[in-house]
Amino acid sequence: MNISQNLRMNKVKLMNEISRSFSLYGASKWLSKERPELDNQSPADLIKENNLKPVYTLLKKDLKK
Secondary structure (H helix, E strand, O other), rough: OOOOHHHHHHHHHHHHHHHHHHHHHHHHHHHHHHHOHHEEEOHHHHHHHOOOOOHHHHHHHHHHH
């Protein structure tokens, strides 16, 4: 598996986790909300930049609440 395929698989896993954790509306809000933990960027912004680790970290934190 090359890097591009691996990144796509990680994005798919991340989106699957988000969709299991929130309603459709909740997932949309969570993805689009700018967060101070992400330097006032949204999780969607970081996913577009292929910066998945901070998004995973934030998701874990938010799911523990």
